[in-house]
Amino acid sequence: MDDFLAARSQMALSLGFHIIYACIGMVMPFFMAVSHYKWLKTNNEVYKHITKAWSKGVAIFFATGAVSGTMLSFELGLLWPKFMEHAGPIFGLPFSLEGTAFFIEAIALGFFLYGWNKLNKWFHWFTGVIVGASGLASGILVVAANAWMNSPAGFDVINGAYVNIDPIAAMFNKAWFTQALHMCLAAFTATGFAVAGVHALMILKNQYLDFHYKAFKIAAMFAVICALLQPVSGDISAKDVAKRQPAKLAAMEAHYHTQKAAPLLIGGIVNEKKKEVNMGIEIPGALSFLAHGDFKSEVKGLDQIPVNEHPPVAITHYAFQIMVGIGSLLVLLSMVYLVMLLKKKELIAYKWLLKLFVWAIPLGYIALEAGWVVTEVGRQPWIIYGIMRTKDAVTPMPGIAWSFYLFSAIYASLSVIVIFLLYRQIKMVPMLYNGNMINPVKEN
Template structure:
């Protein structure tokens, strides 16, 4: 394995690990705050127990996200020094603001975890809301930095020099809104379905059904509403990408030839050597409509992109298909859940609906990883689109392959530890609920 590939793999593995725990850490505080609000309003001890159980999970994911995020910060400088040398002064502002948001989140979480029965009840609840808001802001700021790589702005690139730097314009670049919106909704979808699925599994096993029903409903509402909103944000992203990164859209759809009335391609196996897609379902005109709002609109194909500037088509296309396919599956589950809430109350007690949510536990996170693959691989061969190639930004230091093996081992170990902690936390929920239920009876 050469050092360039090792550096890319290490960064990809680190991001793939961090994004899951960061998204859970962004979203879970909102679930926790809703359960806490119901406890304050109803004094139902079940909501208090749900709140405390989720708060322990929030603490675990906060710590894990902090560790993996810190590693990523070091990796940017160690693996991509040329990139940081030039790009750091331009998009450093969102990173510094993200550090401030993280600082606030840490303080608020400390108040929340240790404030039970020690501070005003509503102030205590408010600190939990602050944890969620600051965590969400952290995610938006990080995505703003990433979106700058897809849509560089806030500077003039003259004779190889970065001049007239405007960090505000760089942070609020053309891609930040659509990318941040899509990412935030994806975080709610993936976390909502995963948490709801875990509680659905406990319901199917008959363990503390009342507790898990309350928790399931909160998580399911967040996840299903977000899943139905996600196609709308996806449409915004598709139209934005069609304007700014037509080569990425072409790779996502394996769209080799520029044409009007371009078909939407579902599935298929890209044949880059012959510029075609085999075994695909094609819906005439739909890609043109999605990209331009006109069924006869022209969609740029890869034939207008120099070969050396084309993204890897197969990886981008397959990742996009996985993201969309799993996203639509979760939309279908969401529709069934809404029908159960409003029309078919008996479905809420059925095993098949709970089993659907159990099956969906990994769907959101797989779609999340696939979406980030589209974002990052679809930008290649550029680390700063149109300005700096990824190969030109990598460190000249040898032995990166050993670093990749070491970090992979660390992340795998950390994943196992976190999984064991979460399993222990879930099994402890029963004991917690049993004890509080007996206390309330007394």
């Protein structure tokens, strides 16, 4: 493995792990806050136990997210020094603000975890809300920095020097809103289905049904609402990418030839050498409509983009298909869930529906990872779109492959530890809650 590939692989690995930890850490506090609120309003002890159980999960992912995020910060400087030399002064503002949000989140989490029976009950609840709000702000600020890489703004390049720097313009670049919206909805969808799926599994095992059923309904509602909003966000993002990054859109759809009334491609096997796609399903005019809001408009293909600026088409296309495919399945599951709710019958009776949620546990995160592959791989060969190539930003230090192997081992170990801790937390539910069992799940 050459050093350039090793550097890219290490960054991809770090982002791939961190994005899961970060998303869970910024979404779970909102689930926790809803459960806590329900306890304060109803005095139902079950909600108190759910809140305490979820708060321990929040603490676990806060710690792992902090560790993996710190590693990423070091990697930016160690692996991509040329990038940080120029980009640091420009997009440093959102990273600085993210650090502030992180400290607020840490302080609020401390108050929340150790404030039981010590603080005013509503102030205690409010600290939990602050954990969620600051975590969400951290995520948005980091995405703003990534969006700047896709839509650089707030500076001029004169004779190779980056001058006239405007950090505010850089942070609020043209891509930040669409990326932040899409990312936040994806985080809530993925985490909501994962948490709801875990509780659905416990229901199917007939374990502490009242506890798991109430927890399931809270997580499922977040997941369903955000999953149904995600296609709207996706449409906004697609139109934005079509305008700013036509090469990325062309790679997403394996769209090699510029044409009007361009068809939307579903599936297909990409042949990059022959610049064609086999066995795909085409929907006439749909790509033109999604990209420009007009079924007859022209969509720029890779034939109008210099070959040395083409992203890896196959990887980008397959990742995009995975993201959209899974997203569509989760939308369908959400619609089924809402239909079942309208029947005004306890969802616990629908064993088949609970099984669908169990199967959906990993799907949201697979789609999330695929979406980040589209974002990052689709931008190549640029690290700063249209300004700096990735190969020009990599460190000249040799032996990066060994660093990649070491970090792979660290992240694998960290994942094992997280899984063990979460498993232990699930097994500790009987210690938190000794309530009565409600009727077991019935076949339906």
